Amino acid sequence: MATHDGSPRYHHGNLRPTLLSMARALLEEGGPAALSMREIGRRAGVSAPAAYHYFNSLDAIAAALAEQGFAELSEGIDAALAGPRRHLLAGGIAYVAFARANPGLYRLMFGEGFQAYSKGNEAIRGLRIGVYRQMKDDLEKRLTPGDVPNAALFLWSLTHGLALLMIDGQVEPGADPDAKLEDILKLAGMGLPAAR
Amino acid sequence: MATHDGSPRYHHGNLRPTLLSMARALLEEGGPAALSMREIGRRAGVSAPAAYHYFNSLDAIAAALAEQGFAELSEGIDAALAGPRRHLLAGGIAYVAFARANPGLYRLMFGEGFQAYSKGNEAIRGLRIGVYRQMKDDLEKRLTPGDVPNAALFLWSLTHGLALLMIDGQVEPGADPDAKLEDILKLAGMGLPAAR
DNA sequence: GCATGATTTTAACACTGTAAAGATTAGATC
DNA sequence: GATCTAATCTTTACAGTGTTAAAATCATGC
Numbered sequence: 024m025a026t027h028d029g030s031p032r033y034h035h036g037n038l039r040p041t042l043l044s045m046a047r048a049l050l051e052e053g054g055p056a057a058l059s060m061r062e063i064g065r066r067a068g069v070s071a072p073a074a075y076h077y078f079n080s081l082d083a084i085a086a087a088l089a090e091q092g093f094a095e096l097s098e099g100i101d102a103a104l105a106g107p108r109r110h111l112l113a114g115g116i117a118y119v120a121f122a123r124a125n126p127g128l129y130r131l132m133f134g135e136g137f138q139a140y141s142k143g144n145e146a147i148r149g150l151r152i153g154v155y156r157q158m159k160d161d162l163e164k165r166l167t168p169g170d171v172p173n174a175a176l177f178l179w180s181l182t183h184g185l186a187l188l189m190i191d192g193q194v195e196p197g198a199d200p201d202a203k204l205e206d207i208l209k210l211a212g213m214g215l216p217a218a219r
Numbered sequence: 220m221a222t223h224d225g226s227p228r229y230h231h232g233n234l235r236p237t238l239l240s241m242a243r244a245l246l247e248e249g250g251p252a253a254l255s256m257r258e259i260g261r262r263a264g265v266s267a268p269a270a271y272h273y274f275n276s277l278d279a280i281a282a283a284l285a286e287q288g289f290a291e292l293s294e295g296i297d298a299a300l301a302g303p304r305r306h307l308l309a310g311g312i313a314y315v316a317f318a319r320a321n322p323g324l325y326r327l328m329f330g331e332g333f334q335a336y337s338k339g340n341e342a343i344r345g346l347r348i349g350v351y352r353q354m355k356d357d358l359e360k361r362l363t364p365g366d367v368p369n370a371a372l373f374l375w376s377l378t379h380g381l382a383l384l385m386i387d388g389q390v391e392p393g394a395d396p397d398a399k400l401e402d403i404l405k406l407a408g409m410g411l412p413a414a415r
Numbered sequence: 416g417c418a419t420g421a422t423t424t425t426a427a428c429a430c431t432g433t434a435a436a437g438a439t440t441a442g443a444t445c
Numbered sequence: 446g447a448t449c450t451a452a453t454c455t456t457t458a459c460a461g462t463g464t465t466a467a468a469a470t471c472a473t474g475c
Contacts, residue, residue, distance in 0.1 A: 034440060034453060060432060072433075073454050081432065133387070134330060151389055170412040176390065176399070177377070177406040184380025185372075191329070193347055194372065203372070210373040214410030216366040230422060230471060256463060268464075269423050277463065 039077040041067045043091070046084050050127040055134055058085060085131060086147065092128040093150040096121045097157060104161055112208040114161055115182045119204055122186035129190060133183070155179055181211055235273040237263045239287070242280050246323040251330055254281060281327060282343060288324040289346040292317045293353060300357055308404040310357055311378045315400055318382035325386060329379070351375055377407055 035041065045066040049057050060081045064071040078084045096118070103109070103117035122129040133151070159175040166174055185207055188194055194203060210216075231237065241262040245253050256277045260267040274280045292314070299305070299313035318325040329347070355371040362370055381403055384390055390399060406412075 032440090038453085059430095061430085070455055071431095072435095072456090075433070076453060133383070148388065151387075155389070166412055172391075173399075173402050173406060174412060176381075176384075177403050180380035180384055180403060181373070181377045182380070183384060184376035184378070187329070187383070188372075188376055188379060191347075192344065193351070195368075203369075206369050207373050207376060210369065210410070212410050214406070214408050216362055216370060228471085234422085255461095257461085266424055267462095268425090268466095271464075272422065 035067070035069055035073075038067065038069060038073065042074050042077060042084065043087060047088055047091075047128065050088060050131060051125065052127070054127050055085070055131045058131075060084075082144075086144065088128060089132045089147055090150065092125065092132045093153065095125075096132075096154065100157055111165065111212060112205070114158065115178060115208045115211070116204060118182045119186045119189065122190055123200070126190035129186065133187075178211060181208070231263070231265055231269075234263065234265060234269065238270050238273060238280065239283060243284055243287070243324065246284060246327060247321065248323070250323050251281070251327045256280075278340075282340065284324060285328045285343055286346065288321065288328045289349060291321070292328075292350065296353055307361065307408060308401070310354065311374060311404045311407070312400060314378045315382045315385065318386055319396070322386035325382065329383075374407060377404070 042063055046058060046063050049059070049062060049066070058081060060074060061071040063084065064074050067074075074084070078087070099117045099121045100114050103113040106113065132147075155175060158178055159171055162171050162174050162178070185204065189200060189204075194200065238259055242254060242259050245255070245258060245262070254277060256270060257267040259280065260270050263270075270280070274283070295313045295317045296310050299309040302309065328343075351371060354374055355367055358367050358370050358374070381390075381400065385396060385400075390396065
């Protein structure tokens, strides 16, 4: 195509990151099911097979996005735990905040909707385990050692479940979600309220 | 095709339930992404468009399956709560047990992977809310009224998250899953263990 | 026995992921 | 600067998908 002005040239020059960026936009627009090789290429101004120079499959793109997601999630938790006024629930709050800010990406990271994962993508499973390990590492500074594994799984289940329910719109609207989030996480520290 | 022996005739005679049954098998074999109109028809011994006489779309089949799932889940929880030795956690245990027994179906019920849901399928959202209401109804017999909404969301988040982590194979294997499940749910009653 | 309506089929369209083969171009080497 | 090479991208093609439209088949009531 045209080459003299600013219009697209044969060599894109920056295709790989562009593809990932377009894919990520698509992901947040329509969820994991909206990811499409042809649409990603279209948005990058490139024909679909061009993407295959950088990714073996659509699943490979999904895996790369998931990897990004896990890195960002981990950073977010770390930052929350390193900040001032760090308390037991700061990590949980950061966790759910990430999911709410990146719902499509979060679903991709933990969904099975994609072949990559049902086919037993061990890399993704490992990245997920990293989340658990991060929680465990923090709890080890706070609890007696024997309590840590179950406490970590407890916290992970709670935050994971709450994150999904929130991004699925299952938490009654009207209430301030941030306040709700804190209320629920506080229950993790105290346990269910006493019977009447 | 042949009509004199037991081989398939033109009129299947029992197609709608057969389609659902085949779809459900497919769902448990390969997850929600494995659902395919053509494959469902193939397994029912019928051509794909035949299914359109009973369902408007693949999403409609998915929705019907999800409906089945919510009915079964609700029954399971009710049975657990009605049984002897009913305690606070019986419902939670039944909840996770259902998910572990029907992982594909559970993912369909709560996944976004399907257009039906991302397109804002209000029916499904309502069925999900039914789960929350069921938990709330039980807690209302146990807790002081003001505590109920948050306690129910807390319990739902925990069981939902734990169910998904378990069927995604993210809970360290080796340990007995049933024991693990009880351990985690017990923490819901007590709260996190005290700091050391 | 025949017409009607329900049920299912074949054929077709627009879309998808991906493989193969060829065109284009950037950059190194002379 | 010209040429060769390797990287990059395009066109073409294939097999699969969900779905629609039209035609074929059958069960049933009169």
